[in-house]
Amino acid sequence: MTAALALTWRQYRLERKMFWRNPSAAFFNFVLPLLFLALFGAIFAGSQEDLDIIVPGIAGMSIMTTTFVALAMNVVFLREQGVLKRLRGTPLPSGNYLAALAGHAVTNTAIQLMIVIAAGALLFNVGLPQDWVMLVTFVAAGVICLASLGVALSHAIPNFDSAPAYVNAIFLPVIIVSGVFYDAENAPAFLRDIAQALPLTHLIDGLSAALVTGAPFADHLDDLAVVLIWAALGIVLAVRGFSWEARRG
Amino acid sequence: MIARVQSAAPAILVRDLHKSYGNVHAVQGIDFEVAVGEVFGLLGPNGAGKTTTVEVLEGYRPRTSGIVSVLGHDPGGRPRGLRERVGIVLQSSGIYRHATPRELVAHWAGFYPAPRDVDEVIELAGLRECEGVLTRRLSGGQSRRLDFALALVGDPELVFLDEPTTGFDPAARRAAWDTIRALADLGKTVLLTTHYLDEAQALCDRVAIVKSGRVLAVGAPAQLGVGASSRYRVAWRNEGGELVCRETDDPTALLHQLTSAALARGTGLADLSVSRPSLEDVYLELTAEADVEEASR
Numbered sequence: 038m039t040a041a042l043a044l045t046w047r048q049y050r051l052e053r054k055m056f057w058r059n060p061s062a063a064f065f066n067f068v069l070p071l072l073f074l075a076l077f078g079a080i081f082a083g084s085q086e087d088l089d090i091i092v093p094g095i096a097g098m099s100i101m102t103t104t105f106v107a108l109a110m111n112v113v114f115l116r117e118q119g120v121l122k123r124l125r126g127t128p129l130p131s132g133n134y135l136a137a138l139a140g141h142a143v144t145n146t147a148i149q150l151m152i153v154i155a156a157g158a159l160l161f162n163v164g165l166p167q168d169w170v171m172l173v174t175f176v177a178a179g180v181i182c183l184a185s186l187g188v189a190l191s192h193a194i195p196n197f198d199s200a201p202a203y204v205n206a207i208f209l210p211v212i213i214v215s216g217v218f219y220d221a222e223n224a225p226a227f228l229r230d231i232a233q234a235l236p237l238t239h240l241i242d243g244l245s246a247a248l249v250t251g252a253p254f255a256d257h258l259d260d261l262a263v264v265l266i267w268a269a270l271g272i273v274l275a276v277r278g279f280s281w282e283a284r285r286g
Numbered sequence: 287m288i289a290r291v292q293s294a295a296p297a298i299l300v301r302d303l304h305k306s307y308g309n310v311h312a313v314q315g316i317d318f319e320v321a322v323g324e325v326f327g328l329l330g331p332n333g334a335g336k337t338t339t340v341e342v343l344e345g346y347r348p349r350t351s352g353i354v355s356v357l358g359h360d361p362g363g364r365p366r367g368l369r370e371r372v373g374i375v376l377q378s379s380g381i382y383r384h385a386t387p388r389e390l391v392a393h394w395a396g397f398y399p400a401p402r403d404v405d406e407v408i409e410l411a412g413l414r415e416c417e418g419v420l421t422r423r424l425s426g427g428q429s430r431r432l433d434f435a436l437a438l439v440g441d442p443e444l445v446f447l448d449e450p451t452t453g454f455d456p457a458a459r460r461a462a463w464d465t466i467r468a469l470a471d472l473g474k475t476v477l478l479t480t481h482y483l484d485e486a487q488a489l490c491d492r493v494a495i496v497k498s499g500r501v502l503a504v505g506a507p508a509q510l511g512v513g514a515s516s517r518y519r520v521a522w523r524n525e526g527g528e529l530v531c532r533e534t535d536d537p538t539a540l541l542h543q544l545t546s547a548a549l550a551r552g553t554g555l556a557d558l559s560v561s562r563p564s565l566e567d568v569y570l571e572l573t574a575e576a577d578v579e580e581a582s583r
Contacts (some may be wrong), residue, residue: 044396044397047393047396051382051385051393054384054385055382055383055384055385058384058385058420059383059384115380117380118379118380118381119376119378119379119380120379120380120381120382122346122376122379123374123376123379123380123381123436125346125364126344126345126346126369126372126374126376127369127394127397127398127440128366128369128370128397128398128399128440129397130366281346282346
């Protein structure tokens with residue numbers, strides 16, 4: 038057990054080190070959501086109502102970039118480069134490797150959320166989280182959901198050159214309809230309906246309650262349920278389609 | 287080449303191996319054995335089924351049918367106990383781009399129960415000059431040396447090398463050959479694939495010539511030359527100064543004839559040579575025969 042943990046920990050540390058040595062990956066994973074927070078924070082300055090929306094919205098977006106976007110791109114890259122195949126030939130068990138990769142993504146999520154929450158409290162007058170239990174629950178569910186969907190998406194991406202197109206074709210519309218930048222209630226009905234079917238909207242609803250409004254957890258169990266249903270779907274697709282090497286030909 | 291100790295149980299055993307991808311029968315009944323400590327080569331043109339065979343043995347691909355044993359294990363289940371005893375150099379595979387060879391060799395060492403010393407492996411693979419350079423800045427030859435180092439650091443009993451020198455310049459090939467010979471001298475069993483005849487000849491104790499998913503011949507490179515075709519090639523210049531070349535099963539008689547005639551004439555026999563067919567001749571002959579068979583099928 039301890040040996041398995043030690044192996045995962047070593048791999049996790051390598052992944053962290055590699056991440057920080059690659060400035061462009063670090064930028065996309067880290068700076069982009071924070072840049073959005075700064076810009077929208079500046080635009081909405083003076084309107085507390087809007088700031089109360091943008092902070093949980095960006096928190097949700099951060100979870101999506103650090104898990105869904107990062108893992109989809111990362112897995113496609115590692116698969117196409119043959120790193121996955123090479124690692125598969127070593128005694129490192131697949132489970133330890135994937136746990137290290139997931140742990141790496143979750144670390145980025147945690148760092149981002151701390152920055153977003155701190156900025157919300159210090160700069161945007163949103164205050165500290167109202168319900169930590171609810172916050173942690175929703176973040177955990179969101180991470181599992183979006184991480185597994187990201188890995189599942191990687192199976193559909195044919196090569197690394199096309200990865201940004203595939204990822205952004207999903208990521209950009211989803212963050213827009215899911216109410217990252219505005220109150221989703223104000224969107225036209227058909228967009229609202231689409232958004233209601235997607236996990237990010239419900240994740241942001243839950244984060245909003247935990248971070249800003251303080252609405253009781255019991256009122257948001259349906260949101261949690263939607264996120265978990267997507268998580269189940271994501272896990273099945275991520276595991277079933279997983280391939281350690283690029284397709285032939 | 288040094289004769290190596292061979293124990294009873296083979297390191298690798300392959301019996302009637304078949305592998306199909308949909309309608310493509312990449313491997314159509316391959317048999318061979320590799321003894322412990324032997325350097326064994328799968329020699330054949332591109333698309334012969336060499337890589338498919340090796341990847342079945344490495345545990346990357348399930349086989350369609352046949353018996354396969356690697357160090358006493360069925361590689362199909364990818365048992366960890368087997369992965370700890372095997373080193374793999376894939377035909378091409380990437381690596382973390384923002385790490386140095388030294389960092390990676392040290393990291394890889396941690397995957398194995400009894401790794402070799404990191405410095406020793408770096409020396410053996412010839413990575414000393416670039417051990418601190420990020421891998422994305424390495425040359426092709428240096429990257430390949432890193433592949434070797436990562437395959438060796440676990441101190442494997444058996445090393446798979448899939449086209450270890452394809453695309454190398456001559457100097458880099460010689461360096462890679464030296465590393466492979468060093469492996470053999472350490473007593474490792476090596477299974478390599480190549481489409482270079484000189485490579486098979488230079489490195490392998492025994493070679494299986496593979497074409498279209500079948501083994502055409504197996505044997506020591508020197509034996510293959512003699513065994514598969516018992517002819518000798520005798521060449522000389524005739525009275526007109528033309529180079530004549532004749533193949534015969536009995537060079538003694540022909541030479542007697544030629545030398546007697548030359549003595550009788552009182553002239554010499556310019557450019558006389560007697561040679562056995564090289565591995566290249568055998569290879570070309572066998573693969574051409576396979577083509578004819580295929581066309582007639």
